[in-house]
Amino acid sequence: MKLAYWMYAGPAHIGTLRIASSFKNVHAIMHAPLGDDYFNVMRSMLSRERDFTPVTASIVDRKVLARGSQERVVDNIVRKDREETPDLILLTPTCTSSILQEDLQNFVERASLDAQGDVLLADVNHYRVNELQAADRTLHQVVEFYLQKARKQGTLPTTKTERPSVNILGMTTLGFHNNHDCTELKKLMGDLGIEVNLVMPEGASVHELHKLPQAWFNLVPYREIGPQTAEYLRAEFEMPCLDITPMGLVETARCIRAIQSILNDQGAEVDYEPFIDEQTRFVSQAAWFSRSIDCQNLTGKKAVVFGDNTHAAAMTKILAREMGIHVVLAGTYCKYDEAWFRQQVGEYCDDILISDDNGAIADAIARHEPAAIFGTQMERHVGKRLDIPCGVIAAPIHIQNFPVGYRPFLGYEGANQVVDLVYNSFTLGMEDHLLEIFGGHDTKEVITKTVSADSDLVWTKDGLAELNKIPGFVRGKVKRNTEKFARERGFGEINAEVLYAAKEAVGA
Numbered sequence: 001m002k003l004a005y006w007m008y009a010g011p012a013h014i015g016t017l018r019i020a021s022s023f024k025n026v027h028a029i030m031h032a033p034l035g036d037d038y039f040n041v042m043r044s045m046l047s048r049e050r051d052f053t054p055v056t057a058s059i060v061d062r063k064v065l066a067r068g069s070q071e072r073v074v075d076n077i078v079r080k081d082r083e084e085t086p087d088l089i090l091l092t093p094t095c096t097s098s099i100l101q102e103d104l105q106n107f108v109e110r111a112s113l114d115a116q117g118d119v120l121l122a123d124v125n126h127y128r129v130n131e132l133q134a135a136d137r138t139l140h141q142v143v144e145f146y147l148q149k150a151r152k153q154g155t156l157p158t159t160k161t162e163r164p165s166v167n168i169l170g171m172t173t174l175g176f177h178n179n180h181d182c183t184e185l186k187k188l189m190g191d192l193g194i195e196v197n198l199v200m201p202e203g204a205s206v207h208e209l210h211k212l213p214q215a216w217f218n219l220v221p222y223r224e225i226g227p228q229t230a231e232y233l234r235a236e237f238e239m240p241c242l243d244i245t246p247m248g249l250v251e252t253a254r255c256i257r258a259i260q261s262i263l264n265d266q267g268a269e270v271d272y273e274p275f276i277d278e279q280t281r282f283v284s285q286a287a288w289f290s291r292s293i294d295c296q297n298l299t300g301k302k303a304v305v306f307g308d309n310t311h312a313a314a315m316t317k318i319l320a321r322e323m324g325i326h327v328v329l330a331g332t333y334c335k336y337d338e339a340w341f342r343q344q345v346g347e348y349c350d351d352i353l354i355s356d357d358n359g360a361i362a363d364a365i366a367r368h369e370p371a372a373i374f375g376t377q378m379e380r381h382v383g384k385r386l387d388i389p390c391g392v393i394a395a396p397i398h399i400q401n402f403p404v405g406y407r408p409f410l411g412y413e414g415a416n417q418v419v420d421l422v423y424n425s426f427t428l429g430m431e432d433h434l435l436e437i438f439g440g441h442d443t444k445e446v447i448t449k450t451v452s453a454d455s456d457l458v459w460t461k462d463g464l465a466e467l468n469k470i471p472g473f474v475r476g477k478v479k480r481n482t483e484k485f486a487r488e489r490g491f492g493e494i495n496a497e498v499l500y501a502a503k504e505a506v507g508a
Contacts, residue, residue, distance in 0.1 A: 006358045006378055008333035008396060012126040014039055015135030016092040017055055019142065022172045022201040027086040028055045029077055031104065032094040046399050047174055056080055073104070077111035077119060087206050088142070089115065092122045118206075120145055132224040132308070133336060135172065139201055140228035143209055147236070150210035157214045164263050164270075165195040167215040167233075170226030171202040176311065176395045177409050178202065181221065184408035188246070192259065192272060200229075213237040217262045221245050221410060223309040223337065240265075246410050247314035248418065249286050250321055279412045286415035289423075290322050298426060299324040304365050306331040306353070306375040307394030311409070313344040315374050315393050318418060320348035325422070328368045329353055331361060358382075369476050372425045377401070391425035457483050458493040466496045478503075 013030060017039045020028035030037060037057035044053055058076045077089055089111075093104050108121045123141055124134040150156045166189055171182045179202070186196055197215035198208060217240040218233055220226040230241040240262045246255035253276045260272045280287050289295050303325050305316045312332045319325040330345045331353030332338075338354045345352060353364055362382045365373060373383045373390040377398045383390035392401055393409075408414040459467070470478050485502035486494050 008356050008358070008376065008378070010131040011095065012124050012129050012131065012134035013092045013094045015129075015131035015133065016090065016122040016124060016138045018131070018172050018174055019135050019138045019201055020090045020092070021054055022203075023088070023142075024203060024205045025086050026054065026088045026090060026206060027080050027084050029058055029073070029080065029089060029091045030055060030094060031058045031073055031091065031102070034059050036094060043173060046397070047402050048399075048404075049173070054084070054086070073107045074111045077107070078114045081111075081115040081117055081119075086117050088118045088120060090120050090122055090138075090142070092138075093124070093126055095126050118145075130336075132334065135225045136228045139170075139225060140232055142201075142206065143212065143229050144232055146206050146209040147212065155210055157211065159214070160216055160266075161195060161197060161214050163195050164193065164266075164268050165197040165215045167197050167212055167218045168199045169218055169220050169229055170222045170224075171199055172225060173202060174395075175202075175222070175225075176308075176393075176397055176401060177407060180403075180406055180408040181410040181414065183406070184411040184413055185219070185221065185246075187413075188256075188411045191275065192256065193270070194259070194263075213239065215239065216266055216268075217242055217259070219259075221310075223313075223340070224334065245310050245314050247311070247414060248318040248322055249280055249284065249412075249415050251314060251317065252411060252415065253280065284412040284415050286322070286412075286419045289419050290324075294423060295323055298423070300326055301371040301426060302326050302328045302368065303372050303374060304329045304331075304368055304370040304379075305349070305393075306333075306361050306373075306379055308332060309334045309337050309341050309344075311394035312375075313341060315418070316345045316348050319374070319422065323419075323422060326350075328370060329364055331355065331364070371427070372422075374422070374425065389425050389427055391421045393421070457486055457491075460493055460495040462496040463494045463499055466499050 013032070013036070017028050017030065020026050021043060030039075034057070037055070040053040040055055043049055056076060058073050073091070077091065080086070081089060091104055091108055105121050108119050112119045120142065122134075122138050124137050126134075129137065147156065168182065168185055171178045182199060182202065186199075189196055198204060198211055200209070200212070212233060218230045220230045220241060220243045222245065223243070227243065230243070233239045234241050242255065242258050242262065244251060244255040244258055246252040256272050256276055260270055263270050303319055305312050305319065305327055306329075307315070309332050312330060316327050316330040320327050327349040329351045330349040332341045333356040334341065335354055335356060341354065342352055353361060355361060358378050361375075361379065365379065365382055365388070366386055370388060373379050373388055374393045375390060376394050376396045377392060378396060380390040380392055392398075407417050409417060467475065467479060467482075482494060482499050482502040485505055486498055491498055
């Protein structure tokens, strides 16, 4: 098993717990050792939830290891059913329960005999999937369970809503700006004359899931959570699915045109072109900004983009198509969906990196020397070390990425927010000049060729002093050229004389 001190996506049980705690009145039982219940703290701290996290840890201790845990797990399920009266109790396995090879399905069946609510085992393989894959699978499993239950009870609706309507799938707790994106999508649907049939799972009740087939179509704004559920609804109820993320002006317009096509195929006869034109030209500030002198000052600047599939792909397109910024590297840690990501960003960037190794992306950033980074909190820390500004666009996230104010990333207001993020993430010409004057750059450590590996050369005190006199925007290149010069000539350390010799060798 690979151990990491930094992980882009957590273990599978975190994904299952995110789904369970997103629904109303659903309780999760986690069968794990003490210490694995950090999800409760993470949810309440990061997303500033006002209610207590509905997750109980059924602790695996030495007594359980000696005698087995069947009675404890069953007792915990029945006790929580009695105390909390949830509509559903979701039992999630962990790596520990998998190692112990316990029959959790048997536990669920036994507990179901005494529980008043439903009891369900999250059917995910904790050795093969990560947090995002498990969340997608668990959501699909819950939806399928309740739609089959409704079908047996004869409560499934047989007709669509009278007016065009949509289900918005994939909004969850701990999602990157999910609550703000959801508000913006509801507003956008209202402007288009489309009713929101159900938002799921965030804020939904499992007793509402039988209404899902009533909608005219499903919208899946995030690639990571929701596609399996949408595919199930398409196969089972012939519901159209729209999986275009409306992030940035171009993709928002493309998403709206796709909605128009879906509705017109069902006899609605709508025309959203005037709405798209008005929003793009007069309401949103993003199109105006792209033509302004401020945006022109960014033209050709180099940027690196890294994150989950949804946000990294969308940001790469926005930077390249809408703002004229040169994306030298785009990457994602969603290795399981590599083909989709490559297809999305291939024509908008120079290079693509598919990796969940934070050291690899840090080294790649150091090699490319971008003017700005757009990534996760991990890349923000890398940027701090390299003195490169970073705008956070995707999870993993920090409490600062759960703003109290309104900051969506989707829709036309989201396009405005992205513009601000991009513009404020670059160190502009005058700012860079002022930093040089007031010693901002000179107080930083000089950048290295890589972040994760130490240099094999030693810089003397006088060598570093001379290097720090060089302007910050070319200092990294000079440092690497000097180190290359020293290696070729067998120098073990670099002093001021070696630096001068290297500069003369390249004609500097």
